Amino acid sequence: MSFPALTPTQVRSSVDKLPRTRLAHLPTPLEEVPRFAAKIGGGVRVFVKRDDCTGLLLGGNKARHNEFLIGDAVDQGCDMFVWGAGVQSNNCRQTAAGCAKLGLECRLYLSRAHHKTEPQGNLLLDYLVGAHVDFTDAKIGPELNALLAAKADELRRAGRKPYFWNPPRVVPLSAVSYVLCVTEIAEQLTAMGLKPDALYVSSAGATGAGVALGKSLLGLDCLARLICPMHWPWDIPTRMADDANAAAERLGLPHRLTAADIDADESYVAPGYGLVSPGGREALKLLATNEAILLDHVYSAKAMAALIADVRAGNYRPGSVLVFIHTGGIPAIFAEPNAVLPEM
Numbered sequence: 001m002s003f004p005a006l007t008p009t010q011v012r013s014s015v016d017k018l019p020r021t022r023l024a025h026l027p028t029p030l031e032e033v034p035r036f037a038a039k040i041g042g043g044v045r046v047f048v049k050r051d052d053c054t055g056l057l058l059g060g061n062k063a064r065h066n067e068f069l070i071g072d073a074v075d076q077g078c079d080m081f082v083w084g085a086g087v088q089s090n091n092c093r094q095t096a097a098g099c100a101k102l103g104l105e106c107r108l109y110l111s112r113a114h115h116k117t118e119p120q121g122n123l124l125l126d127y128l129v130g131a132h133v134d135f136t137d138a139k140i141g142p143e144l145n146a147l148l149a150a151k152a153d154e155l156r157r158a159g160r161k162p163y164f165w166n167p168p169r170v171v172p173l174s175a176v177s178y179v180l181c182v183t184e185i186a187e188q189l190t191a192m193g194l195k196p197d198a199l200y201v202s203s204a205g206a207t208g209a210g211v212a213l214g215k216s217l218l219g220l221d222c223l224a225r226l227i228c229p230m231h232w233p234w235d236i237p238t239r240m241a242d243d244a245n246a247a248a249e250r251l252g253l254p255h256r257l258t259a260a261d262i263d264a265d266e267s268y269v270a271p272g273y274g275l276v277s278p279g280g281r282e283a284l285k286l287l288a289t290n291e292a293i294l295l296d297h298v299y300s301a302k303a304m305a306a307l308i309a310d311v312r313a314g315n316y317r318p319g320s321v322l323v324f325i326h327t328g329g330i331p332a333i334f335a336e337p338n339a340v341l342p343e344m
């Protein structure tokens, strides 16, 4: 089934109906990286959507997500956040930052896995903005989500009003923020007389669902390559389509996606979530040494490795316009310098 394409103004007016707390520096720049593009060959044009520059405690995609999540929490009268992920979570760092700005208490449950718990990178920033941090051995995904729901329950019984990481509620709202990011990109390219041939982003969740939905709402005739940083114990395209559809529903729009509309690529995860890959290391080095833009080894470098591989495979004609949405994640490299340094 096909749905009418919306203008950027129509997309914005449907988003305007949702509660929102302004936190991010928007619009982020769309910056061409010609020295990098020349190095990867193929005659393509590469633009970096600088969501590593969203502000809110050193930038990243979660500044956009949090505009809608904190907006939702405030709208529901919540007085605290109960959040969790890995020790070097960018999500938790930017949520802690948003809470500090709004005067909300922030309790983080951080899954230790193989991470050190010295205050460095994202964890250092969590402490600096006043988050209450607990470490846990619960694995990120369903186990940690159940722990967060149980903590929120306990707090509710004690008379608090917690807003917690409840995927069916928070993922679609976060996706809405990436509908707006794609809208910004469309507007910025139109102002340059250009159209995108492909969008690239690191995601196995909300961000990618929002990018896929934004592309569909605006009727963009381009690829939306969603490069997964991890595997999940569910079918990622199906879950992303469901989340995109829940976001469209929140926006009061009839547009719907199926798993077939989701180009989620899990082939760049190796050697594992959080671990640097050879392609990621090359991407990080090429962008840093030619454009002075940093990538992180966990997320953005692997997505850029996919862009480079696609260009080298001859998938794009010369002159194609490729947009890389830089989701940030930079603080993690300070916690793991050896992950990014050895071969530089």
Ligand SMILES: Cc1ncc(COP(=O)(O)O)c(C=O)c1O
Pocket (backbone or CB within 6 Å): 060, 061, 089, 090, 091, 174, 202, 203, 204, 205, 206, 207, 208, 296, 299, 300, 327, 328, 329, 330
């Ligand atoms: C830097 C960075 N990029 C990409 C992602 C993927 O975001 P999402 O889970 O919303 O798809 C994350 C998630 O934590 C992240 O921290």
